[in-house]
Amino acid sequence: MSDIRNHKCPGCGSPLRFEPETQMLVCDACGSHFDTGTVSEYDDATDGIDGEDESSWESYGGTPWSDGDVRVHICPSCGAEIVTEPTTAVTKCPYCDNVTVIEGSISGALRPDCVIPFRVSAEDAKRLMSEYCRKKPLLPRRFVEELHLEETQGLYIPFWLFDCSAEGRATYLAEKVRHWSDRNYNYTETTRYRVFRRGGMAFSKIPADGSRKADDTMMESIEPFDYSDLTEFGTGYLSGFVADKYDVSADESKVRADARVKRSIDAALLATVIGYSSVIPTGSSVKIRDGKVQYAMLPVWLLHYNYRGKRYTYAINGQTGRVVGKLPVSPGRAAAWFGGIYAAAAALIAAVLFLL
Amino acid sequence: MKLKFILPFAVLLSALLMLLPTSAYDSSLPRVVDKTRTLSEYEIGVLNDMSEDFRREYSMDCVIMLISSLGGKSAMAYADDAYDEGGYGMGSDNSGILILISVGDREVYISTCGKAIEKIDDYEIELILDDMMGSLSKSEWADAFSHGIFAAGEMIERQNSGGGSVSRDDSSSTGNRLLITFLAPAVIAGISVGVMYYMMNNARGKYSAADYAVRGSFALTGALDIFLSRHVSKTPRASESSGGGGGSSHTSSGGVSHGGGGRSF
Numbered sequence: 146m147s148d149i150r151n152h153k154c155p156g157c158g159s160p161l162r163f164e165p166e167t168q169m170l171v172c173d174a175c176g177s178h179f180d181t182g183t184v185s186e187y188d189d190a191t192d193g194i195d196g197e198d199e200s201s202w203e204s205y206g207g208t209p210w211s212d213g214d215v216r217v218h219i220c221p222s223c224g225a226e227i228v229t230e231p232t233t234a235v236t237k238c239p240y241c242d243n244v245t246v247i248e249g250s251i252s253g254a255l256r257p258d259c260v261i262p263f264r265v266s267a268e269d270a271k272r273l274m275s276e277y278c279r280k281k282p283l284l285p286r287r288f289v290e291e292l293h294l295e296e297t298q299g300l301y302i303p304f305w306l307f308d309c310s311a312e313g314r315a316t317y318l319a320e321k322v323r324h325w326s327d328r329n330y331n332y333t334e335t336t337r338y339r340v341f342r343r344g345g346m347a348f349s350k351i352p353a354d355g356s357r358k359a360d361d362t363m364m365e366s367i368e369p370f371d372y373s374d375l376t377e378f379g380t381g382y383l384s385g386f387v388a389d390k391y392d393v394s395a396d397e398s399k400v401r402a403d404a405r406v407k408r409s410i411d412a413a414l415l416a417t418v419i420g421y422s423s424v425i426p427t428g429s430s431v432k433i434r435d436g437k438v439q440y441a442m443l444p445v446w447l448l449h450y451n452y453r454g455k456r457y458t459y460a461i462n463g464q465t466g467r468v469v470g471k472l473p474v475s476p477g478r479a480a481a482w483f484g485g486i487y488a489a490a491a492a493l494i495a496a497v498l499f500l501l
Numbered sequence: 502m503k504l505k506f507i508l509p510f511a512v513l514l515s516a517l518l519m520l521l522p523t524s525a526y527d528s529s530l531p532r533v534v535d536k537t538r539t540l541s542e543y544e545i546g547v548l549n550d551m552s553e554d555f556r557r558e559y560s561m562d563c564v565i566m567l568i569s570s571l572g573g574k575s576a577m578a579y580a581d582d583a584y585d586e587g588g589y590g591m592g593s594d595n596s597g598i599l600i601l602i603s604v605g606d607r608e609v610y611i612s613t614c615g616k617a618i619e620k621i622d623d624y625e626i627e628l629i630l631d632d633m634m635g636s637l638s639k640s641e642w643a644d645a646f647s648h649g650i651f652a653a654g655e656m657i658e659r660q661n662s663g664g665g666s667v668s669r670d671d672s673s674s675t676g677n678r679l680l681i682t683f684l685a686p687a688v689i690a691g692i693s694v695g696v697m698y699y700m701m702n703n704a705r706g707k708y709s710a711a712d713y714a715v716r717g718s719f720a721l722t723g724a725l726d727i728f729l730s731r732h733v734s735k736t737p738r739a740s741e742s743s744g745g746g747g748g749s750s751h752t753s754s755g756g757v758s759h760g761g762g763g764r765s766f
Contacts, residue, residue, distance in 0.1 A: 156729040177729050190723055283697050314723070330735040337730045343723030347715040365707040405710035412709060413719050471702035482697065483690045490686035498678045 152184050155339035190341050194314050194430050200403050202309070202436030205395040207255030215380060217390070225358050226390040230383040239298040239387060240358040242449050255391070255440055257378040259306075261370055263299055263386065263444040263463045270297050270446040270461050277459075277468040282482060285475035288452055296449070299463060301388035301442035302364065303355040305395045307402040309436040312345035313410035315429035319421040338421070342414040350375075351405055352443065353398040355391030359445075360458070361401070366469040367462040370443055374464060378442060388442055395438045407431045526562065526591045534566040534583075537604055544643035551650045559657045561617055562589045562597025565646045569605045576601060576610035576763045581753035584612050592616070595757065600649045602642055609637060610763030611649065613748065617657075618760035622748040625656040626762040637766040 152161040152170055159174035161184065169178045218227040222243035237243065265273070271294040278289050317340040325332050350372055354364040410431050418424050444463025449456060452473050459470035532552040533545050540548070548565055555563035564584065571579050580601040584590070590597045596615030602608075611629060613621055621629070629652040636645035748760040 155727050175730065179727065183725075183727055187725055187727060190725060281697075281701060283694075283701055310718075312722075319726075326738060329738060331738055332733055332735045334731065334733045336728070336732075339725075339727045339729055341723065341725040341727075342721065344719060344721040346720070347718040348710050348713050349715050351710045351713045360704070362706045363704045366704045368707055369712045402710070405707065408708050409710045409714060412711070413714075414721075417721055417724070469704050471704060474698060474701055479694055479698070483694045486690040486693050487686045490689045491682055494685055495682045498682060 152188060155179065155184065155187050156337065187339070187341060190343065191314065191316055191428070194316060194428050196430060198403070198407060198431045198433075200309075200399070200431075200433035200436065202307070202395075202399050202433070202438060205255075205305075205438045205440065207440060208258075210256045215383070215388075218387075223358055226392070228383070228388040228390050229386075230380045237296075237298070239300045239389075239447050242296075257303070257388075257442045258439045259375050260301065260378045260382050260442040261372070261374045261444055261464050262376070262382050264374070265444075265446065265461065265463050265466045267297060267299065267446075269466065270299075270448075270463075271295070273461055273466050273468050274448060274459060277470075278472065281472055283474045283478050284472050285452075285478065288450075288473055291452070292448075292450055294448070297446050297461075298448070299386040299444065299446050301383065301386060302359050302445050303389055303391035304352045304364075304441045304443045305355050305391075305398045305402075306350040306352055306439040306441050307399060307436060308347075308349050308439075309351075309402075309406065309433050310345060310347045311406050311410050311431055311433045312343070313407070313414055313429060313431045314341070314343045315411060315414045316341050316427045317415075317418055317424050318427050319418060319424045321420070322422040340418050340421075340424070342417055344410070344414050344417070346410065346413060348406055348409070350439070351402045352441075353401045355393045355395075355398060355440070356389045357392050358389070363458070363460050363469055364445075367445065367460050367465075367467050370462070370464055375441065382442070386444075391440070395440070399436070399438070403433060406433055526556075527588055530588060532562075532564050534564070534568075534587075536566070536568045539604070540567060540643055548643060548646055548650075551647060555650055555654055556591065558654065559620075559661075560591055560596070561615070561620075561657070562591050562595075563650060563653075564589050564597065564599040565650070566599060566601045567642055567646075568601065568603050571603045571606050571608065576603060576606070576608045577612070577751070577759075577761065578754065579603070580610045580612035580761065580763075581757070581759045582755065584614060584759070585753055585755040585757050590614055598653055598761075600646055600653075601763075602637070602645065604640075604642070606765075608763060608765050609633060609645070611653070611761045613760040614757065618748050618750050618758065620657045620660045621653060621760070623760075623762060626748060626760075629653055629656065630762065630764055634766055 153159065154161050154172035154175060154177060156177050157172060157175045159172050161170040161172055161179070163181070164171045167178065169180055170184050171178055215228045215230060218229065219225070220227065220238035220241060220243050223238060223241040225238055225240045227239065274292070274294055274297065278284055278292070319338045319340045321336045321338070323334045352368060352370065354361060411426070411429055414429070415424065415426065446461035446463055448459045451457075455473070457470065457473065459468060461468050533540070533548045535545065552563040552565065555561065564587070566580070566583055568579075574582075580599050583601065584597070584599040589595065589599065592615060594615035596617055598614070598617050598621070599612045601610045601612065609630060611626055629649055632648045632652040633645045636642075636648055750758050750760045753759050
């Protein structure tokens, strides 16, 4: 007579049966045997692991601008609201290059908590952009000749910086494979394990841009910023530069931060599953706690260029100098390189095959 | 006094002679054995000269045998036994080759022994047989033998000069070589230009927040590794043939190790 218990097999998920003779839990589906303590510990550890991830962030209050702090310029073309200090004139929209910019009144915008000041000067930005173009063999020659580097604009882009701690749980199906031989046969032993890991880590200032006009992929590509330069915001940092006003709220941006935290936790837990020939993740969940948000202005040089009817945008990290953007490809140059490499490789291979 | 002086030299000379490999070469044995009596005297003379040249050049015996029938034996067994029982071979390991053509069975077989096993591998045996096939199909036996001896000499020459074995690529057809000459550069050029194209855009999103993890903050708070099952599978081992850099080998009925290969024509 055997008892039916409400435990599931860690291997296949089928119900387990308690076998009084062996005092173990038995899976009739896959034939596995487990001691009751191990199964109870596994059930406790993985309870709810296939449910929704959880994240808990404080709602961002922020500080409004004081009257007279800044001026707002609105681009009638793309809708960008550009913030400057009162003495800075805006002659062109930094996002779309529209030259008609009208003044407006500041509303609903929050004063940034912190800022990373520009370290890369306008001259440095032009030089870095030239260097970025220099080592590209497929770049059309005319593109470099006609590039108007002087139109590079320094812009403080609004970013939300997320601090949090996160705890993750994950399960895996892992295998150890061992080979050996005797006189007559080759043997392969495959041992399967159900693996569980739980761990936590803290994150500091995960950035997510708060501007719809700034391309998210491009803004992530110019990361990372060195936060040792992060300082309390003052309007003096806007002198000679312009700043964008956020139009993506912290609540909307945290979805991107959550996704990055989850991937990082998953990767960190997976790195602890060692000693196996193969490991397949089968489930995971992440709980994000103590989430705090800061509103920051981060420095970026932007350059727009229309080449053969297509618009190209380049971003340069105003602190580290990293240049990001897609360059046009010259079909003629690509064909010439293909032909040249083809001819050289064909000559070499023919020499090896037919002459040596 | 004189004997005292000579004796050490005699002992030393005897010791040196004992260290030298024992030469099993018996020059009185016929190297061209024609049991069909179809080869002309002139052909036998030429083949004998080729065999003698082969022996001098490579320090290996070279025997050719033309027979009417294998008498129910396999070509391999017939050739191996003929070599062993005929007392052929040079040096302590009876190095040499025997080329057998059975006219009635229309089979050809090359048996190698001693150093010839190392010098001529299985693939090279096939190349030698390839060289002989044109003459064999026309029943030009002497011509087939001369092609075989010459090709075997070339293989050994290549090994001795440090060129290694003939690889399959070396002898692949001109068509294959042309195909490689045209296709491989296209793949190389395609990959190279593909890398250049990839370098034209470095805007790629970040999927992880690893850059912003607080250093040293990761803590593993739970770990369970539960054994589920163990499965052992076994497959029979492929029958082994001794290789060691040369051709594969087998043991003849006389217990001597031979290499070689053959085919029908």
